[in-house]
Amino acid sequence: MDTRHMRYFMALAETLHFGRAAGRMNMSQPPFSRQIAMIERTLGVKLFERNSRNVALTPAGKHFMKDCRNVLGQFEEACRDVGLIASGMKGEMRFGFMMHAAHSVVPQLVQLYAEARPDVRLVLDERTPTEIDEMLVAGTLDAAVTFDCGYAPHLQTVLLARERLRIIMRKDHPLATVGQIGPEELREEKIIAAPAATAPALRSAINSYFSARGIVPHVVLEPRLQHTIIQLVAKGLGVALIPASLCTELGAGLISRALTNAPQLDVVLRAPITTKNPAVSTFMEIGKSIQRALL
């Protein structure tokens, strides 16, 4: 038995006429009759009640017709889908991003992609920048939005946005009313910042902002999540330098201020150059279109 036989069967089941069914299969009646007989012999079941005048389905034939319709439908769908998957029109893509990017470029990126490739299932995965780098290398992620942490030979990179850092503090903090805030003004402040092991690009930007003026920042707390940092600042445990896009949704007791010569961080979209998932390429293309809009 084969799908071809099922198609023969379906042709006869639908027309109930050997000649016409054979014609539909682009063949002559005699070999068609033989095929039907063969099907019945191999299945060991009479599918048609027939004499030289009439053809009718047996009950078993009626049931088999339903089953064949399903099987043939799924069969053809499978053959069609594999082409779509190979061309990236369908399939799955695992997409990682650092938490605070969820507030800026990620929604736009995801929405544009979902419109362009509605049949690709996007698996979103929020991670820290370090985790993202590891997962990109390991192949656990197909693409990710993270901070540009420099040279990465096996990754292709698309710049999505530039983010300046701003400083956040409680509204009752002395610095809340100072005109200019730079490294010198923060020399004695308690700084809260993510550890280098979690967000290397962010932390090194903060560090060099201070060290360029010969100052060693007084980092008192090192939570891994930006969310936690904001909460700790709200509790009055220190001030923090965070990406500007995170400053739009601060709690009531907090205020953000610009920094003089504020450090800039590049938010990039990255994917392994050697990716075998064809769904990734259009994702990167959409990233590039966002990049063009940026310039």
Added chain:
Amino acid sequence: MDTRHMRYFMALAETLHFGRAAGRMNMSQPPFSRQIAMIERTLGVKLFERNSRNVALTPAGKHFMKDCRNVLGQFEEACRDVGLIASGMKGEMRFGFMMHAAHSVVPQLVQLYAEARPDVRLVLDERTPTEIDEMLVAGTLDAAVTFDCGYAPHLQTVLLARERLRIIMRKDHPLATVGQIGPEELREEKIIAAPAATAPALRSAINSYFSARGIVPHVVLEPRLQHTIIQLVAKGLGVALIPASLCTELGAGLISRALTNAPQLDVVLRAPITTKNPAVSTFMEIGKSIQRALL
């Protein structure tokens, strides 16, 4: 493309080795390699990444593998099922019965059959005896439990039970305390009985019970459903002769009494002799076993 090709593909996808996959398909490696190449060419998709040393699935190949597993599973299930259906092990059977038989033989019959043929879907259909006869002829029902209404050449018949008629009345009815109740005692009573058009066997049994003594019963109401008859008796609108099996669940205000020379009705299982549904035969066999237990 054909299921055979899918099987080739699956063999290679599972072994990732042309030689072993070919062996599993009982063929030598060269034609197997050609078939895989053919599949990729017809689908227009690279399914395997391979050199002379390693074989690996592409992402499209991985997806196709899942789809193939489904399709092949359903394909084989369909081929297997058609045999089961033809042998009556699986399928559907439409079974009709008159309402009051639901209280006597039907539960036993249905239960025994469901145990013997768990994969046959029993479609139960409660009907009046006349409707049942029509549907058996029309082929809308595969088998039915009804009253024996005499000669029916195109039907096979199995006696399932003999039911005597009893008379029901309100507890406060004068006849409730009379010793013997026969046609004479009922001469002046208001009788409630189903019309001959709905239940010919039942009605003619009632009629001849009276006419044997030269009495014409005074039928005042002719509801189609036994259920309705009982309710009308409860309302005091008359008395009724109903099958004994219906007397076990009378309401509180009603009482049933035996009749002298009570009429008997045969409850039979019937199916068209020419039935093409193979699920019916065991149903009839179970009917016969009930018949044997009856003697």
Added chain:
DNA sequence: ACGATCAATGCTTTCAGGGTATCAGATGGA
């Protein structure tokens, strides 16, 4: 460098399955 392994290619062969001609049973009109 060499042998072992494994997929690809070339050539031959076979049989599954298609084509044509014909038969046989059933139906309906003259």
Added chain:
DNA sequence: TCCATCTGATACCCTGAAAGCATTGATCGT
């Protein structure tokens, strides 16, 4: 009743898809 016609089954032939065998070419381990 008989014949024309329709329809499925059979007989026989033929083609090509696909299998086998022999061999090549590439890659890896020793």
